[in-house]
Amino acid sequence: MAADTSPVRPELFECRSLRVGIAGRALLPPFDLTIRAGEFWAVVGRNGAGKTTWLRTLLGLLPPIAGKVRSAVDVRVSYLPQRSGMDDLYPLSAREVVSIGAERGWSFLGGVGARGRQDKVEQALAEVGAAELAERPFRRLSEGQKQRVLFARLAAADAEVAILDEPTSAMDKVAEKEAFELISTLRDTHGLAVLVVSHYLSIVSQFADRAILLDSDSQQVVSGAPREVFAHPAFRARYGDFVEEATGA
Amino acid sequence: MPEVTAAPSASGAFDFDALLAPGLPAPNVPAPAASISAPVSHPAAPAAAQETQPAWHDFASSWSLYRDPILCGVVAGAVLGVLGVFVVLRRAVFVTAAVSQSAALGVALAFLLGIYLGFTPPPVLCAFALALASTGVLAWRQRSATLPREAIVGLLYVGASALAVLVGDRIAQEAEDITAILFGTAVLVRPEDFLAVLTVSGVVGLSVALLYRGLVFAGFDPEGARVHGLPVAWLELALWVLVALEVSVTTRAIGALPVFAFSVLPAMAALLVVKRLGHAVLLAGLLGALSAGLGYLAAFFFRFPVGAAEACVGATFFLIAAVVARLRPSV
Numbered sequence: 374m375a376a377d378t379s380p381v382r383p384e385l386f387e388c389r390s391l392r393v394g395i396a397g398r399a400l401l402p403p404f405d406l407t408i409r410a411g412e413f414w415a416v417v418g419r420n421g422a423g424k425t426t427w428l429r430t431l432l433g434l435l436p437p438i439a440g441k442v443r444s445a446v447d448v449r450v451s452y453l454p455q456r457s458g459m460d461d462l463y464p465l466s467a468r469e470v471v472s473i474g475a476e477r478g479w480s481f482l483g484g485v486g487a488r489g490r491q492d493k494v495e496q497a498l499a500e501v502g503a504a505e506l507a508e509r510p511f512r513r514l515s516e517g518q519k520q521r522v523l524f525a526r527l528a529a530a531d532a533e534v535a536i537l538d539e540p541t542s543a544m545d546k547v548a549e550k551e552a553f554e555l556i557s558t559l560r561d562t563h564g565l566a567v568l569v570v571s572h573y574l575s576i577v578s579q580f581a582d583r584a585i586l587l588d589s590d591s592q593q594v595v596s597g598a599p600r601e602v603f604a605h606p607a608f609r610a611r612y613g614d615f616v617e618e619a620t621g622a
Numbered sequence: 623m624p625e626v627t628a629a630p631s632a633s634g635a636f637d638f639d640a641l642l643a644p645g646l647p648a649p650n651v652p653a654p655a656a657s658i659s660a661p662v663s664h665p666a667a668p669a670a671a672q673e674t675q676p677a678w679h680d681f682a683s684s685w686s687l688y689r690d691p692i693l694c695g696v697v698a699g700a701v702l703g704v705l706g707v708f709v710v711l712r713r714a715v716f717v718t719a720a721v722s723q724s725a726a727l728g729v730a731l732a733f734l735l736g737i738y739l740g741f742t743p744p745p746v747l748c749a750f751a752l753a754l755a756s757t758g759v760l761a762w763r764q765r766s767a768t769l770p771r772e773a774i775v776g777l778l779y780v781g782a783s784a785l786a787v788l789v790g791d792r793i794a795q796e797a798e799d800i801t802a803i804l805f806g807t808a809v810l811v812r813p814e815d816f817l818a819v820l821t822v823s824g825v826v827g828l829s830v831a832l833l834y835r836g837l838v839f840a841g842f843d844p845e846g847a848r849v850h851g852l853p854v855a856w857l858e859l860a861l862w863v864l865v866a867l868e869v870s871v872t873t874r875a876i877g878a879l880p881v882f883a884f885s886v887l888p889a890m891a892a893l894l895v896v897k898r899l900g901h902a903v904l905l906a907g908l909l910g911a912l913s914a915g916l917g918y919l920a921a922f923f924f925r926f927p928v929g930a931a932e933a934c935v936g937a938t939f940f941l942i943a944a945v946v947a948r949l950r951p952s953v
Contacts, residue, residue: 432845432848432849433848433849434845434848434849450849450850451846451849451850452845452846452849453846454843454845454846458843458844458845458846459842459843459846460711460841460842460843462711462713462893463711463838463841463842463899464893464896464897464898464899464902465838465842465898465899466897466898469838469898469899470842473835473838473839473842474839474843474846474850476835476836476839476847476850476852477850477851477852478850478851478852479836479852479853481833481834481835481836481839481852482832482833482836510897530850536849
């Protein structure tokens with residue numbers, strides 16, 4: 374499943390001497406990183422390691438403590454936050470979640486009637502196998518079904534980069550594997566770069582071609598091919614008994 | 623303040639008789655051509671006749687008198703009902719109460735300035751300025767971690783209400799006006815207020831239609847919307863400016879109590895019984911309009927205060943919706 378990571382792929386994000394943190398307090402040491410089109414990144418680390426903080430900094434939702442994040446001009450990013458980020462009070466159908474969530478910039482001023490947009494929504498729902506969910510209230514769907522609908526939103530939004538923060542945290546292993554297969558398919562179909570936070574190391578290691586370990590306790594950031602990262606002493610120190618799960622050894 | 627805007631009785635109940643009382647300037651509505659029967663007759667009519675229950679033909683014969691206030695309430699109820707869906711979904715129902723009380727204070731201050739400075743600024747502009755200021759305070763304090771927004775909402779509500787009453791105490795000439803604005807006892811509406819409600823409601827309604835998808839995305843998934851480049855902060859600002867605008871104009875025309883009721887109760891009822899947000903918006907607008915129209919009729923036939931009757935009709939719709947929601951599968 375490893376994708377071509379040749380340097381000719383365009384750079385989408387570049388972190389230079391980036392320090393991330395909250396309320397002026399740095400969580401991690403400065404690090405450099407480049408994310409290119411089509412790459413599938415696994416973001417790993419224990420709870421509180423700084424994963425979400427880094428992703429939010431990358432997205433511009435948090436300011437860097439130091440250093441810079443550069444993004445390609447007009448890069449289209451989609452973000453699937455942890456489930457708590459969406460408000461279940463809103464009575465939206467699955468189709469509406471995909472349709473409204475596909476808006477970018479000021480496109481919402483264009484109204485609901487755009488034929489091309491509706492076609493794209495239907496196509497995206499079908500692509501992720503959620504066509505039969507279209508009319509159902511989003512808030513009444515199971516967590517797995519919700520994720521499927523959110524993947525459809527990602528496809529409908531013409532994203533170049535998908536950032537997923539523990540998208541499968543409420544799923545069992547089988548459902549998680551299916552979700553990762555879907556993400557991988559979307560990556561192949563749409564040429565997406567994917568950054569995904571997950572604690573299921575064995576599944577992550579099957580799909581990712583790049584990995585980054587964040588560890589605020591030991592103040593280490595390790596990135597590279599998954600095999601290299603999972604073999605790193607910092608990873609072994611943090612994950613101990615689970616190293617075999619990650620490496621399949 | 624040369625004109626009368628309301629004809630509340632001492633209790634605030636619907637008192638058509640007072641409209642034609644000697645000593646009060648004529649209201650800015652066409653006088654009914656025919657004589658008016660007992661319940662809406664001149665105060666000089668025999669007391670027994672005044673207690674007679676008004677009938678439909680009384681209402682019909684005086685339709686020209688009630689048309690504008692009813693239409694004003696219906697338009698205000700519809701647009702406030704629509705706005706209310708977004709207010710309720712943002713868990714900010716008492717923001718509207720605080721904003722409407724601030725608008726009422728703005729009107730009272732306009733009268734006060736007229737007495738002490740000899741120049742009365744347009745009350746609607748003062749209402750809008752105060753409503754906007756309170757919205758701004760709430761938006762600013764939302765970023766604070768020291769006190770929850772609800773506490774600031776409470777402060778603004780109590781402060782604005784108390785100040786409006788205090789200011790009203792210093793402008794005895796307009797005391798009835800202040801009561802009408804605070805509790806919605808106004809039976810009539812000035813032509814200029816009616817026009818302002820129609821104009822502003824049209825602008826607000828169109829703006830909500832234009833911004834609808836952005837408002838929904840920004841409310842449902844604010845971080846996702848920001849990542850997609852939507853102007854989330856601008857959309858929030860736009861929503862609350864629209865609320866301040868509509869609330870200030872309608873508070874001046876129909877009073878703070880019904881304005882608060884229209885901006886909360888129809889939306890709550892609609893959100894209980896429908897499965898789609900778009901349908902909830904339409905239903906809330908309809909229920910808001912019906913609350914105003916039926917509330918006015920109830921006030922006429924049962925001699926209730928208008929604003930309270932309208933609020934009670936809105937509450938009744940909510941109770942009906944709650945029963946319907948209990949009897950139906952969950953949405």
